[in-house]
Amino acid sequence: MSSADEKTYDVVVLGAGSTGENVADVVVRGGLSAVLVEEHLVGGECSYYACMPSKALLRGTEAIAEARAVKGAAAAVTGEQDVAATLERRDSFTSNWDDAGQVSWVEGAGIDLLRGTARLDGERTVVVTGPDGTETRLSARHAVAVCTGSAAAVPPVDGLPDVQPWTPREATSAKEAPRRLLVIGGGYVGCEMSFAWNALGSTVTLLQRGDRLLPGAEPQAGDAVLASLRDRGVDVRLDADVTAARRDGDEVVLTVGTEELRGDEVLVATGREARTTGIGVETVGLEPGEYLDVDDTLQVRGLPWLYGVGDVNGRRQLTHMGKYQARQAAAAIVARARGEEVAVEDWSPYTATADRAATPAVVFTDPQVASVGLTSAQAREAGVPHRVVEYPIGSVAGASLFADGYEGTAIAVVDTSREVLLGVTFVGPAVAELLQAATIAVVGEVPISRLWHAVPAYPTVNEIWLRLLETWRG
Amino acid sequence: MSSADEKTYDVVVLGAGSTGENVADVVVRGGLSAVLVEEHLVGGECSYYACMPSKALLRGTEAIAEARAVKGAAAAVTGEQDVAATLERRDSFTSNWDDAGQVSWVEGAGIDLLRGTARLDGERTVVVTGPDGTETRLSARHAVAVCTGSAAAVPPVDGLPDVQPWTPREATSAKEAPRRLLVIGGGYVGCEMSFAWNALGSTVTLLQRGDRLLPGAEPQAGDAVLASLRDRGVDVRLDADVTAARRDGDEVVLTVGTEELRGDEVLVATGREARTTGIGVETVGLEPGEYLDVDDTLQVRGLPWLYGVGDVNGRRQLTHMGKYQARQAAAAIVARARGEEVAVEDWSPYTATADRAATPAVVFTDPQVASVGLTSAQAREAGVPHRVVEYPIGSVAGASLFADGYEGTAIAVVDTSREVLLGVTFVGPAVAELLQAATIAVVGEVPISRLWHAVPAYPTVNEIWLRLLETWRG
Structure with a gap:
């Protein structure tokens, strides 16, 4: 170990997926130095093996279905999807599994990148073994952020x-x-x-x-x-x-x-399992294979210099939530490095409150499923006084213009004491882009009385908002 | 006139377009009686000659363009739009210009319908001349709502x-x-x-x-x-x-x-002109051909029993804003009929505040243009301290998945003193459904600091929200 190269950074980030990239980016913008350690592809699961390629595989099918659902347009869709072209398009979205573009973004952002496997070696210390076997010993002045993500879990089925x-x-x-x-x-x-x-x-x-x-x-x-x-x-x-x-x-x-x-x-x-095996968490008293137990600033409980951000903490395993956590955690790291007060109450610039209150998720099937916040079952379990309001999206003029025979459902869970939305689910073709309105309403805790003034443009599918309000009013 | 039939209602509504229908519906739900007077088609311009048919004419072209913009799907679009089928689809959205469906809705809603031309004849009085020449004299206990809309203006060009x-x-x-x-x-x-x-x-x-x-x-x-x-x-x-x-x-x-x-x-x-000619406004001291001058509860100034709702007041000539005004005006009519206090401050249940602060509008071309609230020019004219934030939508992963070579722009106008959004404009393919999120943010006056927690789902076009926030932060 004495021959190991030694380097000190303000922040050491394990894992250069979108979460790690965002932690590093924000701390560097905040004036700290940071190094990203990555053993596989810079950019992570999302870019190469999850969101991007899966949506690229689905989009062609969706676009064809949407054209076929419009009388007049359907006549133009006489052929079949070119599967090879769709796969080629998917490959272009993953840059053919080449991370050169991401690497150049990292460099441009002023972040150091170290290729190799990383393992913690006690407080604030990370040892990286490079592809050629050389070791680098990294010391973190302020924080180590573990952003190693998750891996597919294989269930215990015989064989x-x-x-x-x-x-x-x-x-x-x-x-x-x-x-x-x-x-x-x-x-x-x-x-x-x-x-x-x-x-x-x-x-x-x-x-x-x-x-x-x-x-x-x-x-x-x-x-x-x-x-x-x-x-x-x-x-x-x-x-x-x-x-x-x-x-x-x-x-x-x-x-x-x-x-x-x-x-x-x-x-x-x-399902997924935490990537906390083989990264030395046992040297700081944690259990390999377990999710990192973090607070709302993504700080590991009991280890103030250690952060667990993204899939690895098991809070919300979605790319956009990992990036969100990254922004909040990095803001906390920067503030604490400056000796500033870090507000830990809900919705502060340092807390990942949306993990609990307003996580948006989209399933890109046909129909799509787009949801945010509490479902009716979750509201029931939480014991929040609430009412569920439902309306068929196909009865909205904008939806019938969008597709002949449009079928869909919108479900809003309303907090009956505060009269704000707790959660919304849309089921139907192309509802993914409807979701952000619900997310803003839930996160902003916009009262129902004010939502009446948020007039949906006619005739768009978003007129569902008016129908939900009318149904709520009864 | 002595032979005329005479009837008294709580509310008399001139014009059974979507605005008049909504005024009548809400006052009837509030326990008042109402009659709608219509000389042409129940349902109005929007249903037969504006929103519905125009969007039906455009949707097929849009759906085909969207499929052609996705490599892999494009191969399936080998034919051309069937123009006759598109026109037929348009005709079905206008019910072939037959208003039977709307009439049956009116009846089901407990609203009386009188066919004919209406003209005011002094305070609270309307005379209707039916298709067969018979006259009916209507007295309004509480309010007359003029919802006659607007007509196309022909500019003064020779010939x-x-x-x-x-x-x-x-x-x-x-x-x-x-x-x-x-x-x-x-x-x-x-x-x-x-x-x-x-x-x-x-x-x-x-x-x-x-x-x-x-x-x-x-x-x-x-x-x-x-x-x-x-x-x-x-x-x-x-x-x-x-x-x-x-x-x-x-x-x-x-x-x-x-x-x-x-x-x-x-x-x-x-452009448009007010339909206030030939409806007897001169019998109550108003000028035919002029827009009705109303306050935020849509009450005509100086005539507390008279309301001007929708296009006819010239505030915002859009179907959804007419319907919004209808809800606010009808709520005010019902409250005043009950002798209740009508709050006239911004965002009350009786004021059409969004007319000034947050009117959404969509232009259904390709690219679409979807906007709400103040443009940068309007913010400048209003003297509000603001900053304009712009980001190319095509740089968002969700947009490039949606269409190869996606081109678009998002422009947010931020109030720099209150740190809330004053207005947002999206330009690009299929941006219409992005608008409601902006409308809720503007209407809800959701602070920028809170919008950071409204995480857009990845990879959707709505990730533009994150890019705008990052651009704002600089």
């Missing part, structure tokens, strides 16, 4: 690890559609990938352990996505418990109840 | 009235595309109709008197629409002053400078 299942990484980066794709898990990744590969030519079977898809969302969401997947020919099985997996030649064979299902690939999309 | 120009009515209801369409006026109607008929097969020439299209919007909006119309082959002429018009056989001939332009139809889209 499953041995069949080399697809994780979301392989599902989003596959070079061609498998003939038969088995999908384990009916959360948003399972639903999106079933939708995408079905449209791109695979015969898809989706196996969901519970009795509903998208179990965390309002039930109308899972029901609508289920109906749509089945309409499109996806074989969706609910209450399907996979008990064993094996390879038979080129085939994957899954045991589900008394049945054997055969496919060419199997995607496991049953 | 123009005699060539039987199209107004927006004919432009939205035409049964086929004219071979050559001349359009006078580069506001939102002129731009939308140029866009629509060009796509449906007409050769279009658009004549704008000023040096910019959409003169009320941020200049980037008019510039982008101008470039797009020209790209699509519309002959747009700025600073084009039409000095004379005549018919030459089936042709219309316009004199513009030293040139003569020939077309098969000419659309005049140069």
Whole structure:
């Protein structure tokens, strides 16, 4: 260890995904020095294996469906999607899994980048082993931010690890559609990938352990996505418990109840686990494999110099929430480095309050599911006095103009004591862009009485806001 | 007059467009009796001659363009729009100009409907002449609401009235595309109709008197629409002053400078005028042809029993703002009828504050223009301390996923003393549905510091919100 290169920075960031990049960027803008340590691709899961490629796989199918849903326009859509071109487009969004563009952004932002694997070695110290085996010992004057993210969790099914299942990484980066794709898990990744590969030519079977898809969302969401997947020919099985997996030649064979299902690939999309193994957390008294336990400023409890930001803390595993946490944590790091007071109350510039109160999420299936804040079930569990208001989006003039036979639902959960929105869910074609209005209403705690003045432009789909208010008024 | 039928209602509403319908609906829900008087179609301009048919004419073109903008999907769009099917779809949105559906809604809402022409005959009195010549004398216990709207204004150009120009009515209801369409006026109607008929097969020439299209919007909006119309082959002429018009056989001939332009139809889209002629306003001391001068509760100044709601007051001539005014005015009418206090301060349940502070408007061209609140020019004129923040929408990941080569601009006008948004304009494909978020932010006066917590879902076009905030922070 004596031969190791030694360097000191104000802030050492483990992991150069979008979360780590944002932590480093904001602390550097705040006048601190920062180094990013990355063992794989700068830019992280989102850029190469999640949001970007998955949405690129889905967008062509969506655009075609939208044109087909308009009488007059439908006549123009006489051909089929060019799958090779869609895959090529997906590749361009991942820069063909080359991170040169991201690296040049990091350099331009005044952030140092160190390639290699990082592990904590006691307080404020990180040892990096480079690709050539050289070690660098990093000392952090103010903070170490762990932004190592999460990895796909493979459930304890007999034989499953041995069949080399697809994780979301392989599902989003596959070079061609498998003939038969088995999908384990009916959360948003399972639903999106079933939708995408079905449209791109695979015969898809989706196996969901519970009795509903998208179990965390309002039930109308899972029901609508289920109906749509089945309409499109996806074989969706609910209450399907996979008990064993094996390879038979080129085939994957899954045991589900008394049945054997055969496919060419199997995607496991049953959840994530913290990437806290092999990074030395045990040298500072933490448990490898556990999520980092952080407060609202993303500071690890009991270790004021250590921050856990993004997927690694298990609060909200979404790219945009990781970036949000990054901004809040970095602001706290900068303020504390300056000896300034860090306000820890809700909605301060240093707290990730939206993690609890207003996390937006979109499932890019058809229909899309866009939600923010509390669902009706969550409001019930939290014991908040509330009323649920629902309205069919297809009855809004703007929606019927958008697509013939538009079907969708909007669900608002209203706090009846404060008369503010606790949460909103939209289910329907192209509802993703409706969400920000709900997010601002929830985060801004805009009273219902004021929302009446936020007139939706006619005839847009957003007229759903007026219909929800009218339904609320009764 | 002695033989006239006489009836008394709590509220008499002149004009059964969407504004009049909403006034009547809300007062009836408030326990008052109401009659709607209509001489033409129940449902008004919007349903038959404006929003609905114009958007139906435009939507097919838009959906096709959106699919063509996605590599992979573009391959499926090998045909052309079926113009006859698009016109048929338009006809279905106007119910083939049959108002039976609207009439049955009126009846179901417990509102009386009287067909005929109405004229005021002194305080609280309206005389209606039915289609068969019979007269009905209506007395209003509490209020008369004039919701007669506006009509297309034909500018004083020599010979123009005699060539039987199209107004927006004919432009939205035409049964086929004219071979050559001349359009006078580069506001939102002129731009939308140029866009629509060009796509449906007409050769279009658009004549704008000023040096910019959409003169009320941020200049980037008019510039982008101008470039797009020209790209699509519309002959747009700025600073084009039409000095004379005549018919030459089936042709219309316009004199513009030293040139003569020939077309098969000419659309005049140069503005609106109040429909206050022939409705007896002179019997209560008002001037026919003038807009009704109202306060924020839409009460005509000096005549507490008379309300002017919607286009007829000239405040904001948009369907959704007419309906908004209707809700506020009707709430005031009901409260005053009950002898309750009517709060006249901003954002009360009785005042149409958004008319001044937060009127949303969308131009459904490609690019679309969606705006709310103050433009930078209006903030400057109002002397409000402000800063303008601008960001190219195409640089947002969600936009590049939506369409290859997405081009657009977002412009936010921020009040630098209160640190709230005064106005926002989006220019780009499919930005219409982004607008409600801005409307809620402006109306809710949500502080910039709180908007940082309104995290946009990644990767949606709404990530523009984060980029605007980052640009604001600098």
